[in-house]
Amino acid sequence: MNIRNLISNILIILLLGIIQVFFLKNLALFGVAFVFVYLLVILMLPVSTRSVPLILIAFVLGFVIDLFYETIGMHTAAATFMAFFRSIWLRAISPTGGYMETENPSLSEMGIGWYLSYSIPLIFAFCIVFFTADQWGVGGFLEVLNKSFFSSIFTCLLIILVQLLFFKRRRGI
Amino acid sequence: MLRILQFLYRIRAFILFVFLEVAAVWMIVSNNSPQGAAFFNSSNSLVGYLLKQQADVVQFFSLAEANEALTNENAEALQKLLLLQAKPDSIALPLDSAFAATFELRGARVIGNSLRFSQNYLTLNKGSKDGIKAGMGIFNPEGLVGRVKSVSENYAVAFSLLNTGLMISSKIKSTDVYGSVRWDGKNSSEAKLLFVPRHVKTQEGDTIVTSGFNAVFPEGIQIGIISKVAPDEKDPNYLNLTVKLSTDFSKVSYVYVIENTQFEELDSLYRQSEISNEY
Numbered sequence: 001m002n003i004r005n006l007i008s009n010i011l012i013i014l015l016l017g018i019i020q021v022f023f024l025k026n027l028a029l030f031g032v033a034f035v036f037v038y039l040l041v042i043l044m045l046p047v048s049t050r051s052v053p054l055i056l057i058a059f060v061l062g063f064v065i066d067l068f069y070e071t072i073g074m075h076t077a078a079a080t081f082m083a084f085f086r087s088i089w090l091r092a093i094s095p096t097g098g099y100m101e102t103e104n105p106s107l108s109e110m111g112i113g114w115y116l117s118y119s120i121p122l123i124f125a126f127c128i129v130f131f132t133a134d135q136w137g138v139g140g141f142l143e144v145l146n147k148s149f150f151s152s153i154f155t156c157l158l159i160i161l162v163q164l165l166f167f168k169r170r171r172g173i
Numbered sequence: 174m175l176r177i178l179q180f181l182y183r184i185r186a187f188i189l190f191v192f193l194e195v196a197a198v199w200m201i202v203s204n205n206s207p208q209g210a211a212f213f214n215s216s217n218s219l220v221g222y223l224l225k226q227q228a229d230v231v232q233f234f235s236l237a238e239a240n241e242a243l244t245n246e247n248a249e250a251l252q253k254l255l256l257l258q259a260k261p262d263s264i265a266l267p268l269d270s271a272f273a274a275t276f277e278l279r280g281a282r283v284i285g286n287s288l289r290f291s292q293n294y295l296t297l298n299k300g301s302k303d304g305i306k307a308g309m310g311i312f313n314p315e316g317l318v319g320r321v322k323s324v325s326e327n328y329a330v331a332f333s334l335l336n337t338g339l340m341i342s343s344k345i346k347s348t349d350v351y352g353s354v355r356w357d358g359k360n361s362s363e364a365k366l367l368f369v370p371r372h373v374k375t376q377e378g379d380t381i382v383t384s385g386f387n388a389v390f391p392e393g394i395q396i397g398i399i400s401k402v403a404p405d406e407k408d409p410n411y412l413n414l415t416v417k418l419s420t421d422f423s424k425v426s427y428v429y430v431i432e433n434t435q436f437e438e439l440d441s442l443y444r445q446s447e448i449s450n451e452y
Contacts, residue, residue, distance in 0.1 A: 022227050026423075028289045031360075051186035059193045066200075067220045070287060070294040070330065073200030080197060084190040133201055134290050135358070 013041050013061070021068040033150040038065060039126060040159045042083055043119055044106055047099040051087040058083030071134070078130035085125050093117060107163040119159060124152040221284070221328035224296055228284035232426050239426055246314045276391050277432045279304060281311075286333070288422045291358035293333040295319055295425070300327045305430055308389065313428045316395040316419035317341060317383065321430065329430075334396075335361055335422055342387040343396055346380040348373065354381065354396055354416060361422055363400065366414040373412065375402060381416050388439040390431065395419050 020038040028034050042058050062079030066072050090105070095114070107115045127148035135144050181188070232239070281303075285296030299305050301324045311318040311331055319333045332339045334356060341354045343366065352369040366381060379399045385392025401415035433439070 026287060026289060031289070034289065052189055055186065055189055055193060059197075062197075068224070068285075070285065070296065071290060071292070072204040073197045073202075076200065077194055077197035080190060080193045084186065087186070134292070 012044075016041055017061070017064065020065060025069060029150070029154060032147050033154040034127075034147065035151070035158050036123070036126065036130075036155050037158050037162065039079070039082065039123055039155065040162060042079065042086065043122065043159065044104065047090060047103045047105055051084065054086065055080055055083045074130055074133045077133060078126045081129045082122055082126040086122055089118070089122060106167060107160060108167060112160075115160070116156070120152060120156050123155050123159075124148060127151045127155075218325065218327060221296065221298075221325070224285040225298055228282065228298075228426075232282075235424065235426060238424075242314055243427070275433055275435050277434055279430045279432070281305070281329075281428055281430050283425050283428060284328075286422070286425060288333070288335050288361040291337055293335040293422075294322070295331045295333050297321075297329040297331060297428070297430070298327075299430070300324045300329050302326050304432075305329045306432065308436070310389040310394075310431045310433075311428050312390070312394050312431065313420065313425060315421065316397065317390065318420055318422075318425055318428050320389065333422065334364065334418065334420070340367075341390070341396065342384045343381050344384040345369075345373075345375055345399075346382050346393075348375065348379075350375070351384055351386070352414070362418055364397065364416045364418055366399070366416050367411070369412045369414055371404065371410055371412055375399060375412070375414070377402060388433050388436050391433075 016038045020036065024035050024037060038061065041061060042054070045054060045057070058079040059076060062076035065079075066075045069075060090099075093114070103109060105115075105118060110118070128144065131144045131147045131151075135147075279299065281297045281299040283295050284298050285294075287293045295311070295318070297305070297311075305321060305324050307321055307323050309321045311320060317334055319331045319336070320339060321329050321331045323330050334341065334354075337356055337358045339355070342351070343354045344351045345366075350369055350373050352366045354364050354366055356364045369375070377399055381396045381399065383390040383392060383394045383396065397416040397418040397420075399414055400417040401413075403413045403415075405411045405413040
């Protein structure tokens with residue numbers, strides 16, 4: 001990763017964090033569909049990223065989001081779980097011949113079909129952990145599933161939209 | 174030995190994952206238990222500052238509405254004051270301690286709020302510097318809002334009434350029957366009134382107010398109105414009462430923080446007689 005990529009990645013992380021915390025915090029369609037657009041950070045890191053730094057990045061990211069959400073630990077636990085699950089999932093769905101060393105798991109490089117099968121299970125795993133922590137001792141398991149299902153669809157839609165709108169230009173650089 | 178080290182090195186990601194996950198769960202638990210000190214929350218100064226900037230922008234758009242509500246409240250307060258003004262008289266009666274002011278009010282602004290989770294919290298723009306302490310009650314002209322959880326120098330974090338951990342001692346205004354209001358984690362405009370016995374005659378539209386038994390809130394702060402009466406399926410001794418909350422939690426912006434100046438005396442009395450009091 002060269003310095004230019006690094007800076008642009010940090011800018012994207014900051015931007016997504018700010019959008020998540022200031023604009024999407026209290027957004028919930030019909031009270032069930034939440035949106036966690038900052039998960040794009042974990043999804044977009046290069047395939048070659050090792051699990052240890054990935055998990056650490058997810059932990060710190062989740063913690064910072066938690067500070068603003070006033071839900072200490074919930075985003076942290078869920079994001080860490082998702083980061084751990086990502087490396088396993090990437091291995092499970094690797095295309096024949098494996099990944100190229102420089103490949104980024106992004107929509108424009110991998111195509112919509114692969115991207116959906118990559119992102120939806122990961123986001124769903126995040127949502128399951130997050131809403132289980134949220135509903136602990138309050139609601140039933142059905143409520144958790146209900147919220148997770150709609151939130152992961154909504155989040156996935158938004159993440160794809162963000163990539164379509166803003167990530168195309170990066171290929172030209 | 175080398176084998177073990179090699180093995181541990183190979184599963185280092187898993188070990189790190191388990192370690193961080195345990196840390197996260199510890200944070201969740203310590204944040205939600207009332208005894209556990211919460212070290213990290215939005216009352217930390219940088220996060221508080223950023224939240225305040227956001228609130229400044231967002232609340233600008235509802236200024237007119239907030240102004241109107243304040244004017245109405247002012248008019249009401251003035252009217253009450255006119256009724257209270259004593260005529261000059263030749264007799265002076267010394268007031269005893271029963272008439273001493275036991276509640277002190279402070280104004281504050283909500284700069285952080287959530288209502289979509291099952292444990293919701295508010296962040297206020299006043300802290301220990303302005304005399305806010307943990308345990309004080311919060312309400313606004315519409316009704317009850319919550320209770321302060323912890324304070325830093327400039328900010329305070331509070332349990333919203335939309336937090337399943339908060340119980341408010343309350344009563345039905347018309348019949349003086351006592352119960353506890355608690356949110357059930359579902360709808361942000363409804364809560365449950367618990368522990369009302371089945372023989373009590375009540376109907377939709379009855380007003381629920383604080384009971385004044387809890388030393389945090391004075392008597393008579395509005396909480397909501399009963400919107401549904403049904404027998405409780407789990408426990409046949411009680412009614413299942415749904416309360417429509419009078420506070421619109423999606424719009425809470427200016428609030429009053431209320432302090433009971435005799436709280437410590439009452440609290441130590443309760444402790445001395447070994448009664449655990451709900452709030």
